[in-house]
Amino acid sequence: MTIGIAGLGWLGKPLARKLTTLGYQVKGTVTSAKKATTLQQRGINAFPLEITEAGVIGEPQGFLKSLDILIVMIPPGLRRNTGADYVLKMTHFLAEIETAQVPACIFISSTSVYGDEQGNVTETLLPAPETEAGRQLKQVEQLFFTLTSHTSIVRFGGLIGGARQPAKYLAGRTNLNGGKAPVNLIHREDCIGILIAIIQQETYGHIFNAVHPDHPLKEDYYSDKAEMLGLEPPQFSEKNKEAIFKKVNSVNLEKVLGYVFTKEI
Numbered sequence: 001m002t003i004g005i006a007g008l009g010w011l012g013k014p015l016a017r018k019l020t021t022l023g024y025q026v027k028g029t030v031t032s033a034k035k036a037t038t039l040q041q042r043g044i045n046a047f048p049l050e051i052t053e054a055g056v057i058g059e060p061q062g063f064l065k066s067l068d069i070l071i072v073m074i075p076p077g078l079r080r081n082t083g084a085d086y087v088l089k090m091t092h093f094l095a096e097i098e099t100a101q102v103p104a105c106i107f108i109s110s111t112s113v114y115g116d117e118q119g120n121v122t123e124t125l126l127p128a129p130e131t132e133a134g135r136q137l138k139q140v141e142q143l144f145f146t147l148t149s150h151t152s153i154v155r156f157g158g159l160i161g162g163a164r165q166p167a168k169y170l171a172g173r174t175n176l177n178g179g180k181a182p183v184n185l186i187h188r189e190d191c192i193g194i195l196i197a198i199i200q201q202e203t204y205g206h207i208f209n210a211v212h213p214d215h216p217l218k219e220d221y222y223s224d225k226a227e228m229l230g231l232e233p234p235q236f237s238e239k240n241k242e243a244i245f246k247k248v249n250s251v252n253l254e255k256v257l258g259y260v261f262t263k264e265i
Contacts, residue, residue: 002027002066003199004102006093007073008039008046011108011159015071015192016044022196029063051089056096064100069199072144073108076133086136087143094143104150104204106195111157111184111211111248113138119244122251123207141207150204154194157211157248160265161188167225172232179219179236181245184211187263197257208257209250212265221265 001024005012008028016026029049030036039046049058051074064070072093076086097105112134113127121127129135144151160166170176194210197203216224223233253259 001025001068004028004063004067004070005073006049006063006070007075007108008035008044009073010162010164011188011191012071012073013039013044014188015195018192018196019199024199027063027067029058051093053085053088053092055092060093060096061100064096064102067100067102069104069106070097070102071106071108071195075110076136086133087139090140090143094147098147103148104202105144105148105152106198107141107144107151107153109137109141109153109155110134111155111209111246113141113155114246114248116181116246117244118246120247120249121209122249123209124251152198152204153207154198155207155209155211155248156191157184157186157209159188159191160185161191161263164188165225165229167222167229167231167234170222170234171226171229172234174235176234176236177240178245179217179238180240180243181218182215182247183218183221183265184215184246184248185265186210186212187265189263190261193262194253194257194259197259201257203256206252206256208252209248210253211248211250212261212263213249214265215247 003024003026005028008030016028019026027045029047031050033048036046036048047063113129114121115128115130127138129138141153219236226233
């Protein structure tokens with residue numbers, strides 16, 4: 001079986017390595033020829049591919065050819081208020097996927113499709129995004145579901161693992177908002193475990209909220225993590241302490257996949 005990973009980044013590269021050890025053939029994309037050459041030298045079959053508002057630059061059909069499963073983990077990149085049209089970009093890519101007649105897709109989305117005002121959410125609740133990134137992700141989710149019945153959507157929470165520990169960036173900061181909000185996090189190893197479970201069990205046509213079931217408050221979690229790392233704990237303000245914050249849980253990880261988390265957050 002050949003699996004394509006559109007987006008060999010922080011999550012895509014270790015996923016590719018793990019799939020290879022399990023005996024799958026893996027192809028992936030990066031945004032430049034230089035990055036592709038570097039990965040090819042490490043034994044990863046990488047293709048330079050850039051998805052823009054004008055179209056797909058590179059050789060998309062070469063990458064998509066003969067794939068059994070395509071995993072799309074290309075983020076919207078809208079946090080910097082660039083005004084980018086993520087929906088338009090992915091519409092171009094979806095046209096290439098349709099031309100290649102890829103049998104099955106896994107689209108990586110985010111819990112940002114839910115708004116804070118929704119409070120406790122699971123996959124059974126229709127998302128009501130409050131951010132531009134969330135709104136565009138919701139649209140792209142629908143486009144992928146329209147493409148084929150053999151599509152699953154995975155909405156990851158905040159990603160941690162490796163050198164990525166948000167407490168490092170919050171250490172010593174003061175007057176932070178949202179201290180009473182629950183964290184919605186997931187470790188990279190569980191991200192990989194969930195994706196492999198979907199592939200092995202062929203569970204398509206589903207939405208999965210991929211978030212660890214533990215939800216300590218932000219002020220407690222980040223203070224504890226900072227102390228464990230020998231850093232100055234962040235200080236949160238008392239503003240908005242009565243506000244409603246989203247808490248993301250999953251029904252389908254257990255019900256559909258039978259997945260059990262292996263890493264603490």
